[in-house]
Amino acid sequence: MALTDPYYAVIEAGGTKFNCAIVTPDKDIVAEIRIPTTTPEETLSATVAFFSAQREAGYPFSKMGIASFGPLDLDPASPTYGYITKTPKPHWSNTDLANALASALDCEVVIDTDVNGAALGEYRWGAAQGAGVAVYVTVGTGVGGGIVVNGKPLHGLVHPEIGHMLVQ
Template identity: 55%
Template sequence: MPLWGGIEAGGTKFICGVGTKPNDIRAEIRIPTTTPQETIPQVIDFFHQQEKLEGTLEGIGIGSFGPLDPNPASPTFGYLKHTPKHNWVDFDFVGAIRREFKIPIGFDTDVNAAVLGEYRWGNAQGLDTFIYITVGTGIGGGGMVNGKLIHGLLHPEMGHIFIPHNLTEDPFTGCCPFHNDCLEGLASGLAIEKRWGKKATSLPPEHPAWLLEANYLALGLVNFVLTLSPQKIIMGGGVMNQKQLFPLVRSQVQKHLSSYLKVPEILNEIEDYILPPKLGNKAGLMGAFALAEQAAP
């Protein structure tokens, strides 16, 4: 089988791997996200080493934090755009990898990569319209409509939608550097930490933070349900590892929809409608493999 390289480029770390599918990952490494000058040479060195050990790569897929330019017809295809990570603004990501490896390079957002991973091997197999939301330090979203990843003008930025914010009940003004109290500004892991003065992982399950968090996430999901009519909503990211959060989010989605959509998936089967990724924390890396495969002739 063809051997693929994958890069899941996150805001805090890069996860790089070589393999063919979920049960055939030959090697994997985590590299801190610092600056392009520090991080990218380590990525390149990893793939060079693996080619010596495992054989020639047929392609490399990159799923990256953004905003970014995923349009192959654009003169800035493969570039990171005005990302909050200032050292990476206008960085030619695809070009940096392509100069070292004369092979096809697939490129998309990290969340769209996770979408593709779940579509190929996870909880979205057999579907053609679904979304993937990741809730971690920030909030990102990606999706597929009619069997194609969502792009359009650029790519989805689902974490930056605006949702109702009652300042009397929640006086926290938000932490998004661009929009203050957008969904990411109110419900990201960073927002939880800034609002409560503690990291999300240190808050007990009964803490009031979780009902507030579930309410904000549910408000976002309701907007996506009513706009895109997804067949499933897959939710990943570190914050969603809190086991008490999924039941709260599901019940709040039902509450906010107020029986408007009388479909069994939401009324009676919501545990299988809003659910974690089958691939777990491998969804992004597997999606990067799939991006590499798509880019290959």
Template identity: 50%
Template sequence: MRIGAIEAGGTKFVCGIGNERGDIEDRVSFPTERPEETLRQVIEYFQDKNVEAIGIGSFGPIDIDPASPTYGFVTTTPKPGWGNYDFLGAMKRAFDVPYGWDTDVNAAAFGEATWGAAQGLDSCVYYTIGTGVGVGVYAEGRLVHGLVHPEGGHVLTRRHPEDDFAGVCPYHGDCLEGMAAGPALEKRWGAKGAELGADHPAWGIEAFYIAQAVSSAILLLSPKRVILGGGVMKQEQLFPLVRAEVRRLLAGYVRAEAIADGIDAYIVPPGLGDNAGLSGALALGRAAWEREAAAR
């Protein structure tokens, strides 16, 4: 099979071609401009690829309710031109193939459950911590959507006792994204995370906030693996700090061997690395093709 995959980020789009086994055979990326220009490049890329399905993992918020009149739209994003834009409709007008459509983080979670760090498990939670913070939830063998879709980057957090930073989220100020995303690191410390040393106090504070989100996910969803991706998590010194803080917060209440004795294999980076989002979009496309084939 030839499946198209789109990892639609707020900063850049990555488009690729792969097969049903998860092999990515070709890719291209370009900056996210206004939708008409961005989609022109997407359509040009796929024009001669003869894909049988396309999967899209998109930045959001997006409408993923098939019964909604705005299904396939990007909704309340502040990104210029993208608010209330019919992303999926524009693609369908260009290519008459089955489509998988979900959030970029749900796509990454699906990719990790299909071919990555959660392969063989029926549940996982995937956090991306980068320009923003998002969460994808895979539970009992399927992606979780609910009323709209999970927006775990905007949960409220307890404030670190040594942190008086106001937060950068334009909606909530000091929510998880406002306190722990890449722009929050840069504004708080005056430098990008990659420029801060491994022993900088930034990382203890960062782990304090990330661990609150992870602990809450464990208590609410009881996932069999927690995956932490995104640009901020490329600072590998964060993982032992987050794991230790999660144990402290849970205080022995959740009695599971994975947390008590195997936490290094429970809270992990993406098994697919930087391919998690694109591979997840590929998995969405494959699933859409399979659904349509089964309905024939």
């Protein structure tokens, strides 16, 4: 394969659906699918099947970016790096997301929180272009926040979350 892949695999892994796509370096989407977030086994199996089919269809990739719900272990030195940790999403606590997909698809995987992914997108291509610091807040299944400082997503000792609260 050439030094620069003609395509990249990308996932926005949400609590209700995985948005999966193959994109060009110019950010053109050439293939996409929405996979319901059910159990890790079902969802990851369907995800691997989609990306495998895209390779067979002529869209080779060696790199994947994942912006995922969490909390996530984002410490590269941790044995559980790339895992979804203790989450209120049924069946997903302690799920190996990044390493499982890297292994199944034989590709390099970069992972971060869904909100850091959104914050980085705004910083690079959206409303936060030219800003030194960008803060992105979302209200969806939970309340999330992502922060980008000088082009780098902010990470700390633990997974940064604005808040999760169980309402019964």
